[in-house]
Amino acid sequence: MKLNSAASADTAAALARKRSRMRVLKKNLVSYSFLLPVIIGILVFTLYPICMSFLYALSNFNGTKITQMGLFNFQKIFTFGVTGWGDRVFGSLGITFVYVVCNLTLSLVLSYVLALFLQRAIAGMRIIRVLCYLPCLIPGIAAGFIWTDAFAANLADPTMNGLFNTWLMKLGMEPLTFFTDAKTALPTLIVTGLWGVGGGMIMWLAAFGNISPDLYEAAKIDGAGYFRRLFAITVPMSTPILFYNAVTSMIGGLQVFGTYANYGTGVDDSLNFIAIRIYVTAFQDSFPGNYGLACAMAWILFFIIGALTLVMFKTGGWIQYGEDS
Numbered sequence: 001m002k003l004n005s006a007a008s009a010d011t012a013a014a015l016a017r018k019r020s021r022m023r024v025l026k027k028n029l030v031s032y033s034f035l036l037p038v039i040i041g042i043l044v045f046t047l048y049p050i051c052m053s054f055l056y057a058l059s060n061f062n063g064t065k066i067t068q069m070g071l072f073n074f075q076k077i078f079t080f081g082v083t084g085w086g087d088r089v090f091g092s093l094g095i096t097f098v099y100v101v102c103n104l105t106l107s108l109v110l111s112y113v114l115a116l117f118l119q120r121a122i123a124g125m126r127i128i129r130v131l132c133y134l135p136c137l138i139p140g141i142a143a144g145f146i147w148t149d150a151f152a153a154n155l156a157d158p159t160m161n162g163l164f165n166t167w168l169m170k171l172g173m174e175p176l177t178f179f180t181d182a183k184t185a186l187p188t189l190i191v192t193g194l195w196g197v198g199g200g201m202i203m204w205l206a207a208f209g210n211i212s213p214d215l216y217e218a219a220k221i222d223g224a225g226y227f228r229r230l231f232a233i234t235v236p237m238s239t240p241i242l243f244y245n246a247v248t249s250m251i252g253g254l255q256v257f258g259t260y261a262n263y264g265t266g267v268d269d270s271l272n273f274i275a276i277r278i279y280v281t282a283f284q285d286s287f288p289g290n291y292g293l294a295c296a297m298a299w300i301l302f303f304i305i306g307a308l309t310l311v312m313f314k315t316g317g318w319i320q321y322g323e324d325s
Contacts, residue, residue, distance in 0.1 A: 057295035062288035073296035089297060091269070092277040093304075095186065099273065100253035102190045108245060111200030112238075116230075118201065119208050129205070133198040144262030147192045151178035179263055182270040189259060189271060200245060207241040208234065239319045247312055254305055274301055 032039075057073055059066040080086035118129050135143075152162030153175055165175035178188045211234065219229045257275040265272035265280065272280075274297065282294035 053295040053298060056292050057299050059292050061291045061295075063291060064288065073293045074300075076293060077296060077300065085293065089274070089277065089300075092272050092274040095270070096254055096256070096273045096275075099186060099190065099256065100250060103193050103253055104246065104249045106190065106194060107197055107200055107249065108242070110194060111197040112204055114197060115201045115204030115208065116234075119205060129201075132201055135195050136199040140258045141261050143192075143195065144259065147195075148179065148262055151188055151192075153178045153180045180267060182266065182268040185263070185266045185270040189263070203241050203245060204238065207238040211237045236320045240321055243312070243316055243319050247309060250308060250312070251305055254301065254308075 055061075056066075058069055058071065060068045060072075076085045077089050078084070078086055114132065118125060118132065138146075150163045151165075152160065153165055154160035155175060155177070158165075158169060158175065161169070161175055162178075164178070168175055177184045179185050215233050215237075216229055219233060224232065255275050256273050257279065259271055259273070260276045260279070263271050265276060278294045278297045278301070281297065282289045282291050
């Protein structure tokens with residue numbers, strides 16, 4: 001009887017474990033069925049292109065076949081002069097870095113100052129905040145066409161000038177070249193990019209809202225003025241958002257491509273950013289396109305972004321993530 005009872009208990013325990021495993025399996029299958037579209041999307045549209053682009057970077061793939069494998073694409077990129085692509089690739093990288101540094105610095109500083117002003121509790125401040133953010137809702141392509149018309153410059157025919165040059169001429173000043181000259185195209189693009197500082201302003205306002213009012217009250221009791229509170233409390237406590245904005249702006253700036261639809265590569269390649277250089281090399285320089293060389297450029301850009309991001313994270317000791325940091 002004892003043996004039969006023990007066997008029955010073991011059988012019941014085994015059945016209970018089996019039912020438990022079936023319930024877990026059923027639950028997991030339901031979960032994975034919802035995740036399946038995302039998993040397929042990552043495999044097909046992310047992992048597969050990454051692997052194939054690395055393969056193409058080591059080949060002379062022209063869209064149909066591969067006849068040669070090796071590091072010759074990377075050798076071309078690091079070869080300068082007539083026989084190589086070094087001057088063109090690193091020229092585009094130089095333009096891109098200038099754009100990133102200038103745009104990142106100006107946008108962070110101006111959006112921060114704007115947020116400090118809009119933080120004040122005065123009548124109509126919410127409406128002003130909405131108006132400052134509205135330009136961010138304009139699609140980049142549409143905004144590009146607006147700026148192209150507004151900054152149009154035609155020194156030979158003044159009647160063909162855009163809005164800004166028309167104003168300058170009415171004030172008795174000489175019209176500027178803006179996008180029509182290699183020396184002024186990039187500065188003009190950087191200035192037009194400041195149209196979207198309202199997006200950064202929202203982030204800063206959120207950061208200011210997370211700072212405890214008790215810190216300001218204690219500072220006021222100690223006799224700290226506005227600028228003392230600003231640099232001792234507001235700036236340090238908003239460093240997490242500063243770091244986030246810096247990293248994302250750096251990554252986005254190094255991959256800037258949307259300007260190509262409105263301004264192309266610019267006069268004398270003045271707006272030929274590295275992402276645009278990759279696209280033009282792959283699809284427009286020749287037929288069939290030089291896909292292998294373009295993929296090699298893309299991988300170099302990937303490693304540059306990865307290295308800079310790693311450096312920013314490794315040097316992030318200045319970030320204060322809380323009041324006790």
